[in-house]
Amino acid sequence: MIYDLIIIGAGPAGLSASLTASYLKLKHIVIEANLGGGALIQGYPWKKVDSFLGFWNKTGQEMSDIMMDHVQREGSEIREKEPVEKIEKNEKSKTFMIHTTKKEYETKSILIATGIAGTPRKLGINGEDHKRVHYSIKNPALYEGHKVLVVGGGDTAVEAAFALSNAKADVSIVHRKDVFRCTEKNTACINKTDAIILFNTELTEIKAGAENIESVTLLDNIKSKTKNDKFDDIFIFAGSVISIDYLKDLDIKMEGNKVVVDNQMKTSIDGIYAAGDITGKLMRIPEAIGEGHLAVYSIFKYLRNPYWA
Numbered sequence: 001m002i003y004d005l006i007i008i009g010a011g012p013a014g015l016s017a018s019l020t021a022s023y024l025k026l027k028h029i030v031i032e033a034n035l036g037g038g039a040l041i042q043g044y045p046w047k048k049v050d051s052f053l054g055f056w057n058k059t060g061q062e063m064s065d066i067m068m069d070h071v072q073r074e075g076s077e078i079r080e081k082e083p084v085e086k087i088e089k090n091e092k093s094k095t096f097m098i099h100t101t102k103k104e105y106e107t108k109s110i111l112i113a114t115g116i117a118g119t120p121r122k123l124g125i126n127g128e129d130h131k132r133v134h135y136s137i138k139n140p141a142l143y144e145g146h147k148v149l150v151v152g153g154g155d156t157a158v159e160a161a162f163a164l165s166n167a168k169a170d171v172s173i174v175h176r177k178d179v180f181r182c183t184e185k186n187t188a189c190i191n192k193t194d195a196i197i198l199f200n201t202e203l204t205e206i207k208a209g210a211e212n213i214e215s216v217t218l219l220d221n222i223k224s225k226t227k228n229d230k231f232d233d234i235f236i237f238a239g240s241v242i243s244i245d246y247l248k249d250l251d252i253k254m255e256g257n258k259v260v261v262d263n264q265m266k267t268s269i270d271g272i273y274a275a276g277d278i279t280g281k282l283m284r285i286p287e288a289i290g291e292g293h294l295a296v297y298s299i300f301k302y303l304r305n306p307y308w309a
């Protein structure tokens with residue numbers, strides 16, 4: 001069986017693309033390394049998302065459930081827990097072979113929608129793999145009454161600190177720079193809480209026993225002074241390491257970890273398109289959904305050469 005289109009990644013970009021492909025009757029599947037929903041379910045299932053028209057007061061988990069339900073009702077087939085490991089181009093047949101951890105698929109076109117979530121970046125310090133050291137939050141309410149340390153200064157860290165504070169945890173947030181790198185809205189939110197904010201401060205060591213964290217070392221990087229403190233839980237949000245190894249056999253144009261696309265979402269390789277965070281434009285849900293939709297119209301034109309193109 002040769003597919004018209006295989007979409008890699010089932011976040012907002014991939015799901016939007018799949019909905020469009022169902023509408024345009026393209027024979028397609030979506031292959032997802034983890035669970036359908038992408039960053040919404042893997043990164044912030046608890047968070048209220050306020051950027052997407054028509055989804056008022058919905059959490060990442062709820063939005064993900066609604067999107068998955070919608071696309072599956074329209075006929076999408078989403079293969080979860082099946083990371084793509086390699087893509088090969090067959091110059092003769094002008095098709096592609098996609099190799100996953102489970103099997104191989106042949107397709108006439110590909111949409112890359114794998115986002116930039118990757119795996120959490122570690123700090124490279126002692127104790128960072130302890131079970132009370134976390135790299136995401138599933139449910140802030142679980143930490144009510146806990147003394148917690150949040151490490152990081154971007155939106156993810158600040159939103160996490162805000163959510164934990166609202167869940168009545170005793171929150172400290174440390175950031176190695178002198179100002180947060182987050183939206184004004186998030187800065188205003190965190191400033192309204194009781195969270196202790198320590199700028200120019202780095203977590204340099206975690207001493208942990210079998211069950212609990214015994215102490216942490218915090219470095220004031222201006223005064224070069226350290227102090228020790230004790231926390232029940234630590235949350236580290238130091239960015240992510242993106243794995244794009246599966247693209248390495250393709251001579252596809254990249255800028256850093258981003259796939260370069262034109263204004264129709266076409267990459268440097270005929271038949272391969274990209275959408276969502278992996279293209280490095282505005283990394284937000286509405287943009288990902290719009291790019292996924294546009295990309296599939298471009299793919300349709302590439303495959304079918306319709307009268308209206």
Ligand SMILES: Cc1cc2nc3c(=O)[nH]c(=O)nc-3n(C[C@H](O)[C@H](O)[C@H](O)COP(=O)(O)OP(=O)(O)OC[C@H]3O[C@@H](n4cnc5c(N)ncnc54)[C@H](O)[C@@H]3O)c2cc1C
Binds near residue numbers: 036037038084278283
């Ligand atoms: C903490 C946090 C909070 C955010 N809050 C907001 C917000 O409030 N509003 C907003 O608009 N945006 C928000 N964003 C950004 C938003 O989540 C992203 O812009 C959006 O999810 C991008 O969609 P995507 O489909 O491109 O990528 P993703 O949602 O990251 O989905 C990519 C999918 O591809 C899969 N994948 C990766 N590699 C492979 C592989 N080799 N094989 C198969 N599958 C693979 C991943 O498992 C993932 O499911 C937030 C992001 C974070 C991290």
